[in-house]
Amino acid sequence: MNEDKKTNTGGLDTAPDFENFEKADVSEELLEEANGKYRDLKGFPRYLAFGIAVATTLIIFYTAFAGVFLPMVQRSIIICSMSALTFLWCPTTKKSKFDRSKVPVYDWIMVAMSIFSFVWTVSNNERFMTRVPFASEIQTLDYVVALALVFMIIEVGRRTLGISISIITLAFIAYAFLGPYCPAMFRYKGITLAKFVEQTYLTTEGMFGSLTGMAATLLFGFLAFGTFLQCVGADKYFMDICISVAGRRRGGPAKVAVISSAAMGTISGSSIANVVTTGTLTIPMMKKTGYTAEEAGAIETCASTGGQIMPPIMGTGAFILAETVGVPYSDVCFVSIIPAILFYIAIYFLVDLIARKRNLHGLPASDIRPLKQTMHAGGVFFIPILILVVLLVLGYTPFLSGVGCALLILLIGQIRKDTRVSAKKIVFALEDCAKSLMSIGGVIFCASLIVSMINITGLMMKTSAIILSFSQGKLWLTLLLVALIAYILGMGLPISTSYIILATLSAPAIVSLGVDMLVVHLTIFWFTQLATITPPVCMTAFAAAGIAQGQPMKTGFTALKMGFTFYYVPVLFVYSQLINGAWWVQCIIAVFAIIAIYFLGTFTEKYFMGDLGNIQRFTGLAIFAVIYFMMFDGLTMPMRGALLALAVALIASLYIVQKKKQQAAA
Template sequence: MTNIIENNNSERNKTKYIIALSIILSAFHLYTASFGILPSYAQASIHWAIIATFIVFTRPSGFSFGGKLYDFTLVLITWYASYYLIHVQEELVTRVGLYTNFEIVLAIAAVIAALLIATRVVGKILPVICIIFILYSMFGSKISGMFNTQSFSISRIATYLYTSGDGLYGQTLNISARFIFLFVLFGAILDLTGAGNFYVDLAYSLTGRVSGGPAQAAITSSVLLGMINGSGAANVVTTGTFTIPLMKKVGYKPSIAGAVEAVASCGGQIMPPVMGAAAFLMSEITGIPYSKIILSALIPALLYYFTLAITVYIYAKEKGLKGMKSSELPKVGKVFKEGWMYLLPIVCLITILMRGYSPQKAAYFSIIIALLVGFVKKRDDMNVKNILGALMNAIKNIAPIASACILAGIIMSIINLTGLGIKISSILEFIAQGNLIIALILAMLTSLLLGMGLPTSASYLILAVLVGPALVNMGVSLMGAHLFILYFGALSTITPPVALSTFAAAGIAGSDIWETGIEALKLAVIGFIVPFIFAFSDLLLLEGNILDIIVAIITGFMGCTFIAVAIRGWFIKKLNVFTRFIVAGLSIFLIVPISIYVSLIVTLIICMVLAIGVKMKRA
């Protein structure tokens, strides 16, 4: 009995600490987003110190002997390293790389602590990659060939990782500290207010009557929620809990239901205006205005979701799946009348961003608007307990992202220290031998590989340094190159073997992981095609002659429709493999902006092939 009481007291104390950390982190970010602007290194240092403490509290080491002392030591090192960096940063600049022995030891300890703490929430893959990069910087001088680099001492590596603008507390962590947490908090507050339920109800009221309605609703609701939270897996868990069981109820196979939700949730990270915070990251790295990025990203994202919606519709027609009954669905007018205020935070966010204000300001005011809407709409639920719960959800959701960002800082700093980024870009160009298709395929594979197991934001940051320059050097526009790697970084969450979004969806659907993964790849096929298209032509990115852009958009949607037919293999009747193959191949020529005459001829041929295919099947 005594042990039970002690355990209960321990859990209560632990909860109090977590609540305190949640309040401190949220208050800190809301303050710095509005009034107390800090230098980037200070913002990132405090951000990580609070989150690292939360990680250690919630995921203790579990060592039977000395576990608490070990955890306390990691937290102490993290806090002191953060404090010391803030305290001496300006002095370090004047010293021009001269460090004391104490600073070298502290730098080594800070790097080790970051690796050990982050491993608890991101797994072992990324930390192992970081260690490989560190070992490369230490022993790269012993490698012959293109990967040869100069020799760096441990003290040089550690202090560079600790103090540089590319290191632990550098650009990547600063992006989490400046942008991402505020949008994670925004999403948590929106969920608290009941906006998530409104978006789901709105999606069902608009699309529920269509054949296979729950799947269309899953797509629509995932668009609305996924672009904010920046995590495909998190979006699956949020919306999939509602949509996957309903899809199964109306007749969807579990693997299909899971795949639809995974692909829809993954796409939220490429859908403007927020793009899971990727738009802000891209603007920071490329210098391209935010407004231009979201405008260029719009058509490719719409093509992605349009193809998914058409594919799901064809599947429903093929299987004879009906839409939901009117009695089972909320009325559009009623849903909008009761919940239109939930659109105000999103409208506020977009308006402030489009007027040229910083993402921090936009997120800050959108959070305030969301809270006000919550108090108006759900006054009883907007109590202290639930608000604290939202803050706790925010720190819980940012922990793996911030951890990935600080580890990404290790990788990016080693890349810059050794010049590895230039080497890899040169190798990609050398292997491609001037062939852009080969370069794009290599870039795709690299993006999918490095993106596995990483948040899209962290994946994009690394890929922007490693792969982006090579594509630009080979003639791809700056916008096209960075959207290319963003797309495949996002698609890595549904690409086996490490497909976090697919795994989450399969768990909810109760389906086989690999079967769900294969179905997800089929549904997301246009996501693997469109980036190659805008890498060759900027028309789909809304760059060029207005008439050519309009034609490219129209033919692009036509091509996506035929791609959907080829994927499902059904058009009035079941199509044979030969017909599907021809339709799929010809559809590419519609998505690729060649000329209006070519598009007309290809459309005519596809229609003839489909007519023959249907007639042969009937015979």
């Protein structure tokens, strides 16, 4: 049963055509990192995996309209089906060759255990609901199924994400049992095996917790939305439109990368997948027009990472954020709009300054299709995205909105010949929905166990107390510590896992200092993006460097310079009303933030109306600093007025000096 690889492009006058643009070769390792490496199954294993995947997708779609099942039933569907699919599709290790085309006996045992665990959980659901937690008797098979599921979840995490998340999960479980032997500040009385089984399996506080519930509903709906957009070829149309919009502009390919990555982030939600998808086209174009390999890789890195924070479909961590804070996902999207726009404006300014400095031109007009033509071909795919936003605004559940708009995409695709897909391809898209969830299921399931262990041991309060002790109750120092921890965690863990651990352990400390809960979690979510662009471990930058054939570390440091927004914008969440003030206040702050961002760009690129000397360069940095601190809460109007006057004076002086240089050069 092989997937239909034929691409439906229809007539040449409407379908995307990138033949005029050179595409970079992508190594097998990068493709594995972006898309995962699966076994080449044939025969019964292939049919079984296909059947489980499609059945899971259809069941979840059904619950979007008919109503979800009881919590443990709905969530056990996801855990057990994703576990079975992992043991069928994913080899034991990435480098192992003996099990690439067949399923070993031990994986068949795990598949059988996944199915048995599902049957046992569903058939005993009524008993689980009526028993008294931590008091009623635990049956022998409860122990067996609970421990088997914990083992399988940890193994699913290892196969889909790597050994680091499994080690972290085991460390938290070990702490729960070995608490009495830990240092005084972390000492805990410990738990018994019975209590462990109660917490992780027999209640909805462990593996069947709210995070798994989120994965089994709204996250699955949005993954289906992105999968179906790719199924009908919307990603190619979006890229074509972006080239038409920005390709002819100064430094056009870099601006195409910024805009297309923002759009593709809406579909993929993965920075590395975004780099591989858009970077293979945009990076060669950037290099061809004058950007260095490291600059091209860094631009694509930052633009792709921004997809994690760009509404309406943000990274997995944003869904977890909404679930953790207890607010609608739509609220997270709305407060993220302005910060996400600021992030992309910052990158846009930088690539424009580089283009001005080097007099880089855009793409030849002959290589670019007219915007009217590309919008006619692919503009129809903006309709589901707009409807999704409208449904969220009107208060419909994200689960129903995501699934409904996913199905709408297929309907729209069938209307026109050049976007029509076959029934066979639609069925394989249903399979891809399950594959998408499987690839991040390890994060969700392991995180559920981690959060469960943190809650039962009281580690959250211990860690918060330690952070406050080190920071001496100072908010700025607390934020600095949290950012540092986020960076360290991000070196070895996926963004979502880093966010879950850090938010659970450190958010109470920041909240205790008087910061709003949603603001705290959004700040932490932004901090967890740091490791993707900050050396020495910045996998997204390394992926882009591989495509650009540039130096990985130099690409990483260039990405750090271009993505510095991740460092200073989150501070504005806490110290200003950028995301929680009145709409007009947010707009005013956003305008000043844009001005500040531009002059920070003049400092980093040493350019403003011409090359900048050291004095003029640091004048740009001073303008940024003055405007930045002017946006902070707690300042009196006279203080703000004085800072504004100083900023205007500095801008005027910089303009006059650079204007004189221009006149002298003329």
